[in-house]
Amino acid sequence: MATVTDSDLQELKDLISSLNSKIDVNQARTEDKLNSIDNRISKLEGMLQAQQPYIQKIPDMAEKIGELKNWKQIALTIGGAVIGAIITYLAKSPNP
Secondary structure, three states: OHHHHHHHHHHHHHHHHHHHHHHHHHHHHHHHHHHHHHHHHHHHHHHHHHHHHHHHHHHHHHHHHHHHHHHHHHHHHHHHHHHHHHHHHHHHOOOO
């Protein structure tokens, strides 16, 4: 009966050893994938840092566009007022 126990123990040791080697392989694959992800993230960070000066200019550009829009509205309002005044003047002036 002792030999059966020794053979069972040997099988368990072999099983544990094979599982341990599988775990090591899976761990190595996982580390490779994590390294790949880290490389991709660092590339993305580099791209974002390169775009940062342009991103910081967006509020300034939006403000300038808003100012231009206000100037357009002011110009259209004044233009409309001038045209209305001319039409009113011409309508009230005596016809020859």
